[in-house]
Amino acid sequence: METGGTDNRRLYELLWGTPSGPRRGPRPTLTLDAIARSGIAIADADGLDGLTMQRVAESLDVTKMALYRYVPGKAELVALMLETAMGEPPPPRTGADWRGQLDDWARQLFDRFRRHPWANAATVGPRLPGPNELAWLERVVAALTGTGLTGGEQLDVAVLLVGHARNLAQHATATAETPRQPREAGFATLLRGREERFPALDAALRSAAAEAAGDQALDFGLARILDGIEALIAARAATR
């Protein structure tokens, strides 16, 4: 999307820069945080399509161009919004083992993505991670320290979990936006009259409709992933 000519130096300064001391000119009327919050509110309501420099400026009672004194461009604004919307990761649940912590962590991340549907689109493509994003990552790796997994594997686990949380949040918002209740309904109408072309899918949908177990894709995938990790950790412990 707006992954194009992002000046990484200015973006780095924006995400990681420290608030500088007293300046010379007139006091700024805005804050980076206020701008980010305003943008988040708009994107939450109308998506990234509805996010316009003009609208953000209006909601802050300034001109559109005033925003460019704070933010290099729209792409950087979105990055800042993402960083703000994610926020700091919740503190790890005390007394929980690695599995409990990771389970918790993934659900919390899922929740953040759920609350800000635009965040999914904002995280496609290469991007510079902000402090909060690294802090989220730190939690995963910290939870896995001492499990016998290598550093690379710990990072792979993080990638895997982030992906699942993001993916499921997307599915959840997708089904929430359509009037029909479950995701299967859309598929079912699409399959009508084409059952012989997609026989296994048709059978699965009928079976799923009969079960009426609701949307458990998050739980299901998370359980499978954590089971797989647990098996690996157990195997490592056994060979040591």
Place this chain on the structure above:
Amino acid sequence: METGGTDNRRLYELLWGTPSGPRRGPRPTLTLDAIARSGIAIADADGLDGLTMQRVAESLDVTKMALYRYVPGKAELVALMLETAMGEPPPPRTGADWRGQLDDWARQLFDRFRRHPWANAATVGPRLPGPNELAWLERVVAALTGTGLTGGEQLDVAVLLVGHARNLAQHATATAETPRQPREAGFATLLRGREERFPALDAALRSAAAEAAGDQALDFGLARILDGIEALIAARAATR
């Protein structure tokens, strides 16, 4: 992105409609397939940002507005491109059990996403699946038929695997676009001087750098996921 005012009826006709018989007016100079291919070539080279109705039209030697005789709008063009770029799923490997088939399937899907980096951005948000997309799904469910998983669980597996393939393809293209080789390099420079703030992450990165095991996130996650599924199938078989 362009998930906005997509007319679902016209999109359905575009993706699922059959080529109609002889028409009245002059013969069309273009084909849906040619348009899609042209768009794919442009998006492969310059991403979705570089994809312009104007550019597609130029590459086909027609006016921009001529495209609107074939495609309702840009959003629908992207959907069509996605359907064309994914193509039909490869035939299932004969003689492979469900695990082999799913492993194969996920890697093939990963490969398609790798070849068309814009496909990641094109698959965010709710969308109407096309015939090819359903055919890919059908393969997963077919591979899992008879394993004892319920229909809903089979679909959940599909969601999980699609998510992993997409997620890893994104990571792969992200690291491919940056000049530095591994994804860890960017993190490492970012962590420089902040080691005490992200201690576990720092340790993991150092460990990963020492291992020098390259990028195995796809294999790692896939193995974990399939291990988890295998455990579930085994448990189901045991209780039956």
Place this chain on the structure above:
DNA sequence: TCTAAACTGTGTCCGTCAGATACAGAGTAC
């Protein structure tokens, strides 16, 4: 064979948006 209808590609126009630039006022350091 002729005519009317339908479909195609084109030219022109509009609204929206991101961003560049030049400028006037505000506040601070010397």
Place this chain on the structure above:
DNA sequence: GTACTCTGTATCTGACGGACACAGTTTAGA
């Protein structure tokens, strides 16, 4: 108090998606 610097503003541009009316082309039906 003066010069410098930073802020917000006003104005403008270029790119893009898409609407609309029109002219040319091909076929269906008389």
